[in-house]
Amino acid sequence: MGTDQTANLDKILEKATQEIPLERHELMVLLELNQEQDLAKVFEAARHLRTRYFKNKIFSYGFVYFSTYCRNECAFCLYRKSNQSLERYRKSDTEIMETALSLVESGVHLLDLTMGEDPLYFTKGFEPLITLVEKIKQTTKIRIMLSAGVLSEENLGKFRRAGVDWYATYQETHSIELYDKLRLGQSYEERMKQKYVARNMGFLIEEGLLTGIGDSKEDLIRSLEEMKRLEADQIRVMSFIPQMNTPMQSFPSVPRLRELLLIAVMRLVFPDRLIPASLDVDGLNGLTDRLNAGANVVTSIIPPQSGLAGVSNHSLDIDDGNRTISRILPVLERNGLVLANRYEYDEWVQRRQ
Secondary structure, three states: OOHHHHHHHHHHHHHHHOOOOOOHHHHHHHHOOOOHHHHHHHHHHHHHHHHHHHOOEEEEEEEEEEEOOOOOEEOOOOOOOOOOOOOOOEOOHHHHHHHHHHHHHHOOOEEEEEEOOOHHHHHHOOHHHHHHHHHHHHHHOOEEEEEOOOOOHHHHHHHHHHOOOEEEOOOEOOOHHHHHHHEEOOOHHHHHHHHHHHHHHOOEEEEEEEEOOOOOHHHHHHHHHHHHHHOOOEEEEEEOOOOOOOOOOOOOOOOOHHHHHHHHHHHHHOOOOEOEEEOOOOHHHHHHHHHHOOOOEEEEEOOOOOOOOOOOOOOOOOOOOOOOHHHHHHHHHHOOOEEOOHHHHHHHHHHHO
């Protein structure tokens, strides 16, 4: 980068650290960076803003993927309806409860209850799951995120009354043309609408991107704008991992640096929001890089021997115990960070609700 370009980058980062909204062309400059010294500046600015709002505190989310059945045919997903190559499961209420209690005892701040859009629930009703959510909430008082796909307004209301705090249903991209290639036969408008419906009910909202699926830099900027319009409380990005027996199994992976840069840019645009470092892409080995890019939530914590799967890498680091609080703590310590306590997380949630 030449002298003028370096000065321009420094000016953009100074503007970001003053929390002055960046223009589209400035975001484009950031997303086009590829030199180590320039990226280091962006990551440093992102960490500076994280420290301003969260000090050295990091939050943690337990992950309970309780059903791998799905009615959808997403081109990127291992669990797409027509994939006959994997053994699926539905966890019983007892198994879900035992896993939830184990995660809460380990020190997580939130339980992410996740499933594919399981036809069993969508045809027979969500009442058993709603009852289970009530039981988990009454027993543990833990914050709960529901990641169960596109739910009706009626069912969203029932889950909210049962004590669910967060609703997550990722768009993956805000390019409608690209969305139609990824989420086959699913309405872009309906999926977006239900996030607004949920927000108006009092849910906190997580919105997520999948990068490396043919998304352009213009697409990424559009997504940042849509996330701002949605007033999302938590925003995330994950790298696409090719899955066997899917239409995108031979789709080339992009360098992981793209995800790291997006985490940092998200922090510059949304300095006071929650931005996850997922263990689902690279496991424990990828945690430091994501924290250094400005993330402040460790997600996809899964107890070993729980029989649960992940999303991107369905078995990575699970049975060997690397997705546990005890393995995460040393990584945080090496990076000058600490795990927040539940009161600190609850306080943040209460300010946003």
